[in-house]
Amino acid sequence: MTEHTAVNSIRKIVIAGGGTSGWLAAAAIAKVLGKNLDITLIESPEIGRIGVGEATIPTLRVFHKLLGINDMELMANVQGTFKLGIEFSNWANKGDKYFHSFGLTGKECWACQFQHFWMAGKKYGINIPFGDYCPESKAARLEKCSGENDGVNYAYHFDANLYADYLKAFSVKLGVKQIEGFIERVNVSPENGYIDSLLLKDGQTIAGDLFLDCTGFKAMLIDGALNTPYVPYSHYLPCDSAIALQTENVHSPRPYTQSIAHDFGWQWRIPLQHRAGNGLVFSSRHVSDDEAINTLMSNLEGRPVTEPRVIKYKTGRRIKAWNKNCIAVGLASGFLEPLESTSIHLAMSTIYRLLRYFPQHEISMSNVDEFNRQSSEEMDRARNFVILHYHATQREDTEFWRYCKNMEIPEILARRIKLFKDTGTIMLEDKELFLNDSWVQVMMGQGIMPAAYHPVVDMMEEKELKGFLAFLRDDVHKKVAAMPSHQELINKYCKAMPV
């Protein structure tokens, strides 16, 4: 089996694609296992990167810790700003707003979560917004922010290209070899269907033992060569197109992403230090590209600095993220639209999983099956949270929203909504990405209010409950009052060089 030392001894890792996913994978594998591996990454300047993917969730900070990347140094290099959550406008009804923050809200007890105490407070006339019990939520509204030392749970907004470049420099320092070239063909062994090598346009052949497909939507290896089937999510997530565009800043950067629903999709605004990222996600069944572009152009805050770019996509996932000796990471493995900024997280999580299940001498099917089971489950669960936003609307003003409101949803999601409506409780499975407070904020934000709260709360007398809620609120108030403005925080810790 000379040509299949490939499956007997895993030494040579070939990463196809140098977008965020490719370079994240290169950096992590080099850092954790690099001493014993030979890692090569191939990217094509001709094709370039997708260039969107600028809002993240806090888990990426933990990943950076694993790599030994300093947060503030990174942010200064990628025109980064702090993100405390997402402001959703027009989602439940036109004209409404709610905030999904990354912070913890209030305090829970062993029997029930904080929302039960908050609901009980209403009985005594306490109508303080749920978000006032969460420092991140309140700080975001006041455009204030603070760092990790103050216990603030933040994520980043960053320039996608600068971020990939930063990871590239980091990886190359750790010994990753970078090749600029166009992959023309994937050579697959006729014997066992494993990938042997990649043929580049300039004639080079790059052989490997394990191949990572990070070629974005092209999915050249996992799909093009291995024909791994795709499980579509389009029934639940009808949007299949996006327009991306950059604008000048007209406002000091807000410490949150904005998501503004329109008649046939929604618009994002991502504030960076030097510019803002903007886009519109829409359903091509319900609107033409031209009309979507017009909608975006007439809802911009600043002057455009790039032309609008249309991106077509299919939401869904590979049936197997790992097939033969190929692991798909990032867009090549599947795509959930960016509503909750989950894509970079999912790429990162795939990389963690690969590091945990990294084959040593040969690829064992039990390893691959477990990897695939976890990957699929993770993606489906994140998908369910995104579906919630579309489905739990009260809008019926357009065909798009009527479809979303009335569409069939996964059974587990329907059960979760019903349980919350009936009892105020969120049922979570093991290892979910979005936890109680995320679900509660989105459900209540979109108008799903529970009919009851947990009886344990009534063990508190009125005075005691009022005192408990007032204490929590005052604590949040004090924390937020002590925070600098978001701009002051950036200026102090991570101001980028002007471009």
Ligand SMILES: Cc1cc2nc3c(=O)[nH]c(=O)nc-3n(C[C@H](O)[C@H](O)[C@H](O)COP(=O)(O)OP(=O)(O)OC[C@H]3O[C@@H](n4cnc5c(N)ncnc54)[C@H](O)[C@@H]3O)c2cc1C
């Ligand atoms: C509209 C939209 C908005 C998004 N917003 C967010 C967000 O806010 N947050 C988030 O987490 N994610 C977001 N994403 C997802 C995000 O873009 C990706 O997770 C991230 O950019 C990683 O992409 P990638 O590296 O998988 O692919 P890409 O950036 O497309 O990289 C593909 C790489 O493969 C290379 N390549 C392709 N074909 C060849 C070939 N034949 N030969 C050699 N090289 C090749 C390219 O040159 C490139 O280097 C968004 C995606 C879309 C579509």
